[in-house]
Structure formats: C-alpha cells, structure tokens
Amino acid sequence: MIRLKDYEINEKTLAILPYDKNKSVIYEDKDCYILEKSVNKIMDESCRYYGSTFEGRQKGSSTLTGITYKVPIIISEENNMIFFPTNSPRLKECGWISLNNLNRYYEKENKIILEFMNKEVVELSISENIIRNQILKASFLESAIRKRLKKQ
Numbered sequence: 001m002i003r004l005k006d007y008e009i010n011e012k013t014l015a016i017l018p019y020d021k022n023k024s025v026i027y028e029d030k031d032c033y034i035l036e037k038s039v040n041k042i043m044d045e046s047c048r049y050y051g052s053t054f055e056g057r058q059k060g061s062s063t064l065t066g067i068t069y070k071v072p073i074i075i076s077e078e079n080n081m082i083f084f085p086t087n088s089p090r091l092k093e094c095g096w097i098s099l100n101n102l103n104r105y106y107e108k109e110n111k112i113i114l115e116f117m118n119k120e121v122v123e124l125s126i127s128e129n130i131i132r133n134q135i136l137k138a139s140f141l142e143s144a145i146r147k148r149l150k151k152q
Contacts, residue, residue, distance in 0.1 A: 017095035072138035
C-alpha cells in the first residue's frame with residue numbers, strides 16, 4: 001500500500017474505509033492507499049475541494065430525498081460522484097462506497113463482497129440488508145438529482 005499525505009476523492013475512487021485510529025485505506029482503480037486522516041476528514045476535505053462541506057452535502061441530499069439517517073451524498077455533481085456510508089458517519093467504523101463504480105455485491109461467509117466495475121473487490125463486515133438499503137438510498141439520490149437537472 002502506498003502512503004499519502006493528502007487525497008481528494010475522484011472518479012476512480014472506489015471506497016474509503018477506516019484502517020486504524022485516524023487512518024484510512026482508500027481503494028482507487030487498481031491502487032490502494034493509506035492516509036493518516038480519518039474517513040470523515042477525507043470526506044469533508046473532498047467536499048470542500050468540490051465547493052461545499054460534508055455537512056452541506058448531507059443537508060442537501062436530505063432535502064432532495066427526505067432521507068435523514070445514513071444519508072448518501074454527492075461529492076461532485078459535475079462528475080456524478082455519489083457515495084454512501086456503510087454505517088452512521090458518527091461511528092468510527094463508517095466507510096464510504098462509490099455508487100457509480102459499484103458493479104455488484106454478494107454475500108460470502110457472513111461478509112459482503114463489493115465488486116466494482118474494474119473487477120476489484122472489497123470485503124465488508126456488514127449485513128446484506130444494510131448494503132442493499134444504502135444502495136437504494138444512493139440510487140434514489142441519483143434519481144432525484146437527474147430529475148432536478150432535467151427541469152433546468
């Protein structure tokens with residue numbers, strides 16, 4: 001794994017997961033990085049890079065969808081980068097997954113395996129119901145954004 005000091009979420013970002021106390025692992029295309037920042041810090045800095053804050057993105061998504069718990073967010077509308085949380089963002093176990101790069105998921109030995117468009121896989125210790133609900137919420141956000149853009 002490559003160690004980085006800074007990172008902005010981009011179209012190649014697959015997932016950002018907690019690694020250790022105040023460290024994160026970032027899965028991107030064919031690479032894997034370790035960053036000495038919390039997942040929430042990376043999320044907020046990336047939102048700011050694209051012109052908002054993490055809290056602002058959460059509020060905007062909530063307003064568009066009515067979702068109030070484990071709210072998916074759009075990091076960049078221009079690049080259609082939608083991410084959904086694996087847990088409540090208040091918990092240190094929370095990671096974020098790219099909806100747009102996700103191909104499918106399946107259960108294996110009580111774990112969820114996420115398979116991305118580039119065939120990379122990430123294993124999570126969450127239930128199938130949680131991942132299904134989070135994908136549905138993120139898809140609902142994507143649909144709400146698309147409908148809003150058609151009206152313009």
